[in-house]
Amino acid sequence: MISLAYSFILLPIVNSIFIFLVPKRRGELFRPLSIFLSLIPLGLCLYMFINQDLKTSFVVVDSISWITAYGIDLIIGFSGMSFLLISLNCLLVLLSILSVNQDHGSSKGFLGSIMLLQGSVNGVFLAGDLISLFIFFEALLIPMYFLMGIWGGENKRYATIKFILYTVFGSIFILAGTIYTGVLSFQSSGAFALDFDSIANISMTSNQSKVLFLLFTFGFLIKVPLFPLHTWLPDAHVEAPTAGSILLAGVLLKVGAYGILRVSIPFFTEGFLEYQFLIAFLSVFGIIYGAIVAIVQIDIKKLIAYSSISHMGFVMLGISAGRYLSLEGAVIQMINHGITSGALFMLVGFLYDRRHTRRISDFGGLKKSMPLYAGIFLFTSFASIGLPGLNGFVGEFMILMGSFPSFKILSSIAAFGVVLAAIYMLWAYQRIFNGQLNNDENAVLTDLNSKELVAVGPLLILMLFIGVYPSFVESYIVNDVSIIYDAINSLSGGLE
């Protein structure tokens, strides 16, 4: 078990070193080799799904003493929720490597960076204390910096620096919170113990809890991103290469929400109850704002980026409502959004590789030249909108249902987000795929090939699977959600 947990962090790093060691003249080897290498972590995930009892709350697997003089240990562990996110990460990494074009596929720097990113994101989900959480949270900036910087679009410098500075600005709040928690922990137990068990036992006043909640949550919310901290996201998505976008939307945004679920709410519940409404308000504002701005976008990638803001708003609404159902919905929606937006970004990437433009007005009538692609895009759009039977519906329904008792007006407004989602997705679909094939360049576009189908196929299957059998996902997150819910419930004196 210990070695398995470590291998999720170390394997990707070893893989990337392996890729870097392959000589440059064997360029044709990079892609197949990295597909093979990234199958290993995914295989490990499957192995653990079958052989381990993963439906647990957070279980500490191992601890290493890091700074003995301060009593700081690095702790690694997992829970059902973090395990699902790790599996999602490993799957998306494999699929994004499958989906890369010739340009990126022959660059070992690109493939190596993706694997380093995979390792550090896994580290965030496996972290059992605040220090290792912070270390991995910031370490994932390095591969992301190079991914966006080297292989990004035209305006990549601006977007990369904005992304880095926003995240670092958020992370100094998390660092301050970590330090404050450590000092409090020192005052109550005599050691700077920052592991989750010790933090839960720190006795803190209501004000301290509020300050700490704000520090941590602010840092994580930038990563989510919550309106009005979202402005880095559209730039980052548009400029990042396809694989970068898939991982950014698929897992990096979840890091923020995961942090709030894992750290902010269970440990600083009083602060959560104080600022619950503010977060809910901003989330709903973000849902509507993101959706409206998505409607008017002329760039498909930017449209999906703004739709991400809207969808992550749903996640935050579910979290902030603090009901059992809404929390569960939020976690499910996190996974759903990873799958759907990953698929959408991948599809846009396929189109961009063929046509080298993402302007909606450049397309029209693509249904005739790329029927399969059109079908898959429509399917994914439906999942993103939240059509019953597909995964998006489950999460959004649970969130709206669960948060209604807490915030009646807000969740009623949020429900309009689903309508707006239908408008921007279907309108974009209409403009891209329906109508006449006016442009000659569009007429000669080839449909998806088998390689691309393999890349996007697993995501489509998952959309349907979670849509019809959501209790599979639910069974893994029950324990995590109960702990968060109990923490809220015991303080608020019973919401339901």
Next chain:
Amino acid sequence: MKAIADAIGFNLVVISPTIALVLTALILLFFTITIESNEKVKQVITFSGVVSTLFCVFLKFGLFLQNGVSSYFSKKILLDEFSLFGNVLIGLILLFNILPIWDSSSQLREKTTEAIILTLMSTSGFMLMVDSENLIMLFIGLEIGSISLYALAGLNRVDKLSNEASLKYFLLGSLASCIFIYGVSLVYVSFSVLSVYDFATGVGFVGADSVPLTTKLGVILTFIGLLFKIAAAPFQSWAPDVYQGSPTGYVGYMASVAKASAFIVIARLCQVSLRFMPNEFDSFFLFVVILSVVIGSIFASVQDDLKRLLAYSGVVQSGFILSGIVSGINGTSASMFYLFAYIIQLIGIFVIFSIINGKMSSNFNIQDIQGLIINNKFLAVTFCTFMLGLAGIPLTSGFVSKFILLTNLWAYQKYLLVSILLLSTVAGFYFYLKPIWIATIEKTETPVENFKIKRSEYLLISSLATMTIFFGLVPSSLINISRWVVQSYL
């Protein structure tokens, strides 16, 4: 005879590193002037000099185990944890820098060993400085060290910038020395002590409230003289010009040795001499720290010259280190860790610079490292490591040092300082990532050509980079050392 020696505490071991350095320098000078010997002989002399210096530092540890914290030469020389830490640090700085300095001396027009001799002499001065208990002794060490540095800065006589740097460094450095010695004399006139320990005893005796104003002024002036050496704002104006103008091969040494020794002296003054008036100068230091961090961050963000950028980044880092030292004993221990980590990264960066820019050149535009990664993978990767270390990204020693420093500041309830230092890390990410962007990411038609790196340089750079990563992953050992440094003042 022995009775007299015992009475004044005559002990050659305690100043043996200084003696070894001076002897080596003199032998080298003798060989250079009188005998037309070949390079090999001089190389052997220099190398054995450095090794014997390190051995002498080792001997001092033995003396320390035997005697503990003790004074020698009628309270002139002090043997304590700070001086041992300083000796080790300065010895390592010499060891890591002797290679680029040796290489650069062959590029001098006269092909002499004067750079090595100056380096050895200045190291001996700074060794004396961290060893001194008496403020006059401290001044002598400071001057021996600094004067050689002024000369080093101007060693490239044909380069106008180098001359300018040397003159500027000399003029401003002398001014700082004047301020320092004036402060010492004020302290002596009004308080009649010169020893750092006696000062604390005196303050403890009369009480912090009855310390005369003249003495306080003297203390502040003494500190200003030292703050000048660490380039803390508002005494930083010399740093960018000197860094830029001096031959690149020497800047790593010049920057690190002066900073290391001045910081250790400041730490000892704060922890020993001011222990009975701990909060007297808080607002002064707070002013210096905040100004350093703010000015350094702002100016570093707009630099086009890499050496100037490093100078302003040094101002920020000085602010960080100083903030811990003036906060208290645990902060000092964190600062010692920080100092060590910073010095390693600084030397590493300047060794890389001296390869790319040439040992003797002055200007180093940021565009000169364009596309470094294309032909120089090793240099680019290590350069990124050091830069990320300075920025304080996790997995490097820079993060650990910032983390423990800020933790201690928070524990001292210095929330204002913590927030300003945290904000400056965000600015730091901006200006440390800029060179990385240019070296690795920016597309260029004319990338930097492939540099011949000697095996010794490979070894040096990779060991410095390894230390940067190692102390980021496994910091416990160095943290324990940094806590040992302050153990007797806990």
